[in-house]
Every structure is written in C-alpha cells, then in structure tokens.
Amino acid sequence: MAAKTAITPTRAQDYPEWYQQVIAEAGMAENSSVRGCMVIKPWGYALWENMQRVLDRMFKDTGHQNAYFPLFIPMSYLEKEAKHVEGFAKECAVVTHHRLEPDGEGGLRPAGPLEEPLIVRPTSETIIGATYAKWVRSYRDLPILINQWANVVRWEMRTRLFLRTAEFLWQEGHTVHATADEAMAETRQMLDVYATFAEEYMAMPVVKGEKTPGERFPGAVMTLSIEAMMQDGKALQAGTSHFLGQNFSRAQEIKFQDQNGEVAYAWTTSWGVSTRLIGALIMTHSDDDGLVLPPKLAPTHAVILPIYRDESQRAEVLAYCEALKADLKKQMYDDGAVRVDIDDRDLRGGEKKWYHVKRGVPLRIEVGPKDIANNSVFVGRRDTNESQGIGRDDLVAKIVGLLDEIQTNLFNRALALRTSRTQEIANEAEFRKYFAGNPGFAICWFSSEEEVQPLLDELKVTIRCMPIESAGGEGVCFLTGKPTSQRAIFAKAY
RNA sequence: CGGGGUGUAGCGCAGUCUGGCUAGCGCAUCUGGUUUGGGACCAGAGGGUCGUAGGUUCGAAUCCUAUCACCCCGACCA
Known part of the structure; x- marks a missing residue:
C-alpha cells in the first residue's frame, strides 16, 4: 500500500502538476486574472523578503548601493544597442497612450497618444545606461556600483508560477568601470555572490559557468550563470552575471577622461536574480508532502502546535507554549533570533500538522498535557519527516544545531542527486x-x-x-x- | 501567430449529441451535535445572470450566429 501523500499527484506521477500543487497547497502564489501575472501570497512573499534581505546584505558587503530607476523606458533607448533590441523587442509591453476617455458605450478607450511610445522595462540596461552617461565624466566618477530592486515585464507566451511570469520581481545590478579587468572582476565576483547565496542559503548546489555565444544575454560580451539541477533532472538557470564590455557604453555614450586626459568608453556589467529562485527552491527540496524550506530562508523556523481537549487544559498548554516560544526566540540562528510561531487556531490537530508540513516549516513542536507532565515535547523534522520526543530544555539548547543540521542535510541531499545524475x-x-x-x-x-x-x-x-x-x-x-x-x-x- | 480544446457555485466536474419539472454532484464554507496525540463523523444550511450578445422556439446550459476569455501543443524565454 502506498503511503498517503499530502500532494497529489506525486513527483513521479506528474512533476509539472506536482509543482503547481505544492505552490497552491503552501499558499505561496496563485495565477491572477491578468494573463501571465501571479499574485504572490504572504507565505511566498515572506520567503522572497528573506532572500532579499540576505542578498541585499551581500551586495552591500561588496560595495554596492541601492537606487531606483523608472519603470518606463523611451522606445528609442532600446533601439540603440542592436542585439539588445533583437533579444527583447518581441516580449515588450508598450505604453502608447496616457489618458482614457468614455467610448460612448459605457466603457473606456485610450486617448492622448504619446509622442514616443514607452516600453515597460524588460531589464534596465538602457535607461540606467542613459543615466550613467550623465553621471560619468572623469575616472574619479568610477566605479559606479548600483543595484536596484524592481519589477520587470516580459510578455512571455507561456508562463509558469515563479519560473516564468509576465511580470516578475528581481534585482538588477548595473556597474561601470574604468577598465575591462575591473569590470570582469566585478562580473565574476557577483557570480560568486550568487553561487554562495544559492549554496549556503538556499541549500541548492549550483554549477558556475560561462554561457555559449548563442545563450548569451542580448548585447553582452560574456554571460556567466549559475545552473542548478531540479529533482526531475532538468536544469534551471538561477542567476546571471554579464560582462557587457563597451557595447552599452558605446551605444549610450558612457565616456570618461582617464588619468592621461584621454576620453575612453567605460566598461559595464549587469547581474540579476529573480523570483525564479523561489521556483528553484521549490523544485530542489520539496517532496510529495509539499514544500520543504531551508531553515536559513524559512519565514518560520519552528511552529508550536498546542494540543488540548478542553478549556482548562487550553490555558495550561498555552502558557507552557508561550514560555517555550520565549526561550526559543532567545536562541540566535544565522543572522537573527530563531523564528517561532504558535498555531492556536481552532483546527483539528491533524489538519494543523499537515498545514505546516505543506508549507515547509522546518520544525514542528507538538505540546500536549502528557508532554508537559514530562517536561518534554514532540519534534517533527520537515526534511526527514521523522519525529521524536525531546526534553523541553534540551530542545531549547539544541534547536540551533538542529536547524543547521537540516540546512546541511538539504544541501547534501540535493548535491547527491545532482552527482548521481x-x-x-x-x-x-x-x-x-x-x-x-x-x-x-x-x-x-x-x-x-x-x-x-x-x-x-x-x-x-x-x-x-x-x-x-x-x-x-x-x-x-x-x-x-x-x-x-x-x-x-x-x-x-x- | 499556426494546430487542438474548454467556458455551468470558491475549486473540480456531470448535464449539451437527442431542447422540457425549481440546473445537479464531490470538495470547500457556515450552523448544531458527537469527537479530538493526528488530514474525523452525523444532521442541516448558504452559495448560480450556465463566458457575453443576438437569434430560433410554447420552452434554451442544450440548437444557430457573432464575440470574448482561458488552457494545451508549437515558435519565444530569467
């Protein structure tokens, strides 16, 4: 008899459908009424926020600052770099009007045509490059090391939640350097940042490599990427870092006077990761019972599930849970306190347990009257789906180690899969x-x-x-x- | 944009070929009860312009015409 799984179908039965179900059951995202655009729900967005927080710190540690550039790009900007146009023109959303007026039939129609159409950014090399051209005069203005967190739009034909959506969230770094060597070093450095993030935080092994000319970013001289293997053996590009050479600086006139007083074109790079990483995370670790989250990025590290029969027990159990939560939150894991929640919703125990299993919470801590009598609790690990009793104070002392163990186990498991395939x-x-x-x-x-x-x-x-x-x-x-x-x-x- | 398909309750579907009581079923939701260390059970309830517009007919979810949307397979892609 096959064990009942929380997700139907299983990975083996229908991998793509399993993926959709994991997202739905975990409450991460759903398709919106706008074609190809997703609604990212709180649980999915909390995960993205954790990714952002870690990446943002890594960017700043490597000398970058955040800024923000416009959503709209004049169409003519895109035309300046030939290969860039070729690569993105087909998937651009175009804004042609700036006003609506009644159409006489109870509806609205666009009015006020724009002199020059605007495109909704599919990526920001052109608008940012045009801005940089104004900022750069001297070698003393370099390097420029800027990142922006933004949404971009690519009008894709076929979309899948997180993996390919018409609008997605990402970060795009755009840097300018005086020399090719410096720009190349930057390109490699950011690839390393991505690889470190993928492996140490997402627990997802990646291969760092260079793209062939045919797979390069449109307009780049060299594209580096990190590639991960999903559980079905397919590859997923998880991040890219581009050495743009002088292609964009020539197209956009990013020039500076060097120490010798000579005018030279600057060297630029760009690099990005997107909400696609969430899709990568799902397909790397999750199982037939739903999402599995690496502790370092999990919005909640541990959830306490109080178990009681009646009101008199309820008060006692909840008080015990609150005290346990307070002690657990004093423990420091990674870059902050252990994140603990108590789920005291009026739901049946089994339903509640599976709710958190499907959402991938690394640890479930079950506390009932019997446990309190022994001053122990029952702990379930999401990665192995094993549970066991453990002394209450023992758990407090060991929870950080336990989270580390889960994080490591997830990475090793993913690496073993990749190696075997x-x-x-x-x-x-x-x-x-x-x-x-x-x-x-x-x-x-x-x-x-x-x-x-x-x-x-x-x-x-x-x-x-x-x-x-x-x-x-x-x-x-x-x-x-x-x-x-x-x-x-x-x-x-x- | 080419080929195929589907629109009926929050979700998943039946009914359409062959027109006919008040449009059904499962899940979910709500109420009451019994339960409660594991995705409960029993009883009841709420919820619908049958994608939209027009037509045929005594009568349309069902037939006809138009239209819109979505899905799948290609081409394209972080």
Missing part, C-alpha cells in the same frame, strides 16, 4: 541514448555551438554552461570527433 558523454550514440531516457546533466566536449545545435534542437537539449571549475584541457567533440578545448553541461532546461 551527472554523467560524461563521449559520443553521439551515447548522447542520444542518454537524452532519450531520464536525463540529468551530460558533460561533453564539443567543437562548436553551431555544429551541435541541430542535434540539440532535435533532442530539445540546451547547452547550459561551460563550467568554470573544469575549464582547460583538451578533448574530442562528442559529435564531430574534432579536437577541442571546450566542455559544457548539456541538459533539458526550464
């Missing part, structure tokens, strides 16, 4: 066989993107990145047999 592939026959099955990451030598592209299109496989760690060396292209120094991860992707 990563394989070197040496020739076309193997490659075809691998991707006809239940694939993960295939590591292959390849001679050129152009030469392998037809096969990739046929098999619906993409080149994720050329891993930085394993760069160097010589091999033989899996398809053409030509000698090559390029090696990449190939995978099906989101």
Whole structure:
C-alpha cells in the first residue's frame, strides 16, 4: 500500500502538476486574472523578503548601493544597442497612450497618444545606461556600483508560477568601470555572490559557468550563470552575471577622461536574480508532502502546535507554549533570533500538522498535557519527516544545531542527486541514448555551438554552461570527433 | 501567430449529441451535535445572470450566429 501523500499527484506521477500543487497547497502564489501575472501570497512573499534581505546584505558587503530607476523606458533607448533590441523587442509591453476617455458605450478607450511610445522595462540596461552617461565624466566618477530592486515585464507566451511570469520581481545590478579587468572582476565576483547565496542559503548546489555565444544575454560580451539541477533532472538557470564590455557604453555614450586626459568608453556589467529562485527552491527540496524550506530562508523556523481537549487544559498548554516560544526566540540562528510561531487556531490537530508540513516549516513542536507532565515535547523534522520526543530544555539548547543540521542535510541531499545524475558523454550514440531516457546533466566536449545545435534542437537539449571549475584541457567533440578545448553541461532546461 | 480544446457555485466536474419539472454532484464554507496525540463523523444550511450578445422556439446550459476569455501543443524565454 502506498503511503498517503499530502500532494497529489506525486513527483513521479506528474512533476509539472506536482509543482503547481505544492505552490497552491503552501499558499505561496496563485495565477491572477491578468494573463501571465501571479499574485504572490504572504507565505511566498515572506520567503522572497528573506532572500532579499540576505542578498541585499551581500551586495552591500561588496560595495554596492541601492537606487531606483523608472519603470518606463523611451522606445528609442532600446533601439540603440542592436542585439539588445533583437533579444527583447518581441516580449515588450508598450505604453502608447496616457489618458482614457468614455467610448460612448459605457466603457473606456485610450486617448492622448504619446509622442514616443514607452516600453515597460524588460531589464534596465538602457535607461540606467542613459543615466550613467550623465553621471560619468572623469575616472574619479568610477566605479559606479548600483543595484536596484524592481519589477520587470516580459510578455512571455507561456508562463509558469515563479519560473516564468509576465511580470516578475528581481534585482538588477548595473556597474561601470574604468577598465575591462575591473569590470570582469566585478562580473565574476557577483557570480560568486550568487553561487554562495544559492549554496549556503538556499541549500541548492549550483554549477558556475560561462554561457555559449548563442545563450548569451542580448548585447553582452560574456554571460556567466549559475545552473542548478531540479529533482526531475532538468536544469534551471538561477542567476546571471554579464560582462557587457563597451557595447552599452558605446551605444549610450558612457565616456570618461582617464588619468592621461584621454576620453575612453567605460566598461559595464549587469547581474540579476529573480523570483525564479523561489521556483528553484521549490523544485530542489520539496517532496510529495509539499514544500520543504531551508531553515536559513524559512519565514518560520519552528511552529508550536498546542494540543488540548478542553478549556482548562487550553490555558495550561498555552502558557507552557508561550514560555517555550520565549526561550526559543532567545536562541540566535544565522543572522537573527530563531523564528517561532504558535498555531492556536481552532483546527483539528491533524489538519494543523499537515498545514505546516505543506508549507515547509522546518520544525514542528507538538505540546500536549502528557508532554508537559514530562517536561518534554514532540519534534517533527520537515526534511526527514521523522519525529521524536525531546526534553523541553534540551530542545531549547539544541534547536540551533538542529536547524543547521537540516540546512546541511538539504544541501547534501540535493548535491547527491545532482552527482548521481551527472554523467560524461563521449559520443553521439551515447548522447542520444542518454537524452532519450531520464536525463540529468551530460558533460561533453564539443567543437562548436553551431555544429551541435541541430542535434540539440532535435533532442530539445540546451547547452547550459561551460563550467568554470573544469575549464582547460583538451578533448574530442562528442559529435564531430574534432579536437577541442571546450566542455559544457548539456541538459533539458526550464 | 499556426494546430487542438474548454467556458455551468470558491475549486473540480456531470448535464449539451437527442431542447422540457425549481440546473445537479464531490470538495470547500457556515450552523448544531458527537469527537479530538493526528488530514474525523452525523444532521442541516448558504452559495448560480450556465463566458457575453443576438437569434430560433410554447420552452434554451442544450440548437444557430457573432464575440470574448482561458488552457494545451508549437515558435519565444530569467
């Protein structure tokens, strides 16, 4: 008999549907009445706020400041960088009017056409670059290290909650430097920041690598990304950091006088992560009972579930829970106090328990009259779904260690999955066989993107990145047999 | 934009082919009761312009016309 799972279908039965159900059951987000746009509900938004808080601190620790630029971008700005236009034009929302008037049939119609249409930012390189052009005069004005937290709009054909929505929240860093080396160092530094965040906070192992020309950000000279493996073996790009060279500074006239008095174009970078990270988190850790959150990002670390039969017990149990909560909150975990809630809603015990299981709360602490008599509590771990009794004071002393253990366990579990589903592939026959099955990451030598592209299109496989760690060396292209120094991860992707 | 499909209660659906009592069912919600260390049970209740507009008919969720929206598969993509 199969155990009953909180989520139907299970991952094995229907992975995409399972994903949607996890989000719905955890109360993270839902589709809105606006096509392709989601409503992020409190539990999902609290998670995003925790991600923001940690990332924001990391950005500031690396010398960046926050600022804010307009939502609207004059259409002509986008036209300045040819490849950039090509990449984004098809998915731009365009504002053409600034006023509504009655249409005579009880409705409204746009009036007051704009002289120049505005686009809703799909990314802000152009508007920020235009601003930087005014700010930069001398080498003394550099570097500019700015990040903005914002929403952007990309009119996608097909959307999925968190993974691809028409509007999403993100941060975009935009920096300007005097030299190529400095800009490249910045590009790499921010990739490292993302990788550290993914691995240490999201407990999600990632591969740092360089994108092939075909997968680059439109207008970039080099795009670096972190790639993660989801539980179905597909890859998800979780963050990107772009070295833009002088492409944007030439298009937008970001020029400065150097120490020798000569005018030079600046070197720029941009880097971003989005609410897509929430999708990555869900697909990395969650199980057939719903969401599983890494403690460092969980809005609630532990929830106390009081158990009682009647009013007289209620008062006693709640008093005990309040005292326990107060003691737990004195414990420091990561960058703050342990986050504890008491769920005293008028619901049945089982219902309440499963509510928190589905929301991924790392620890459930059940407290009933019997436990109080023994001065012990019953603790359930979300990552292993094991529960056991533990002395009340013992829990207070050990809760931080327990949270650390869960965090580590989640990372190790995800890493083990990735390792078990990563394989070197040496020739076309193997490659075809691998991707006809239940694939993960295939590591292959390849001679050129152009030469392998037809096969990739046929098999619906993409080149994720050329891993930085394993760069160097010589091999033989899996398809053409030509000698090559390029090696990449190939995978099906989101 | 090409191909396919669907619009009926908060959610999921039946009914439409073959027009006919007051439009049903499950879940959810509310009330009362019995329960309570685990997603309860019994009884009752509330909730609908059948996507929209027009037409045919004694009578339309059902037939006809138009229209809108959404979903799936492509193309596109953080």
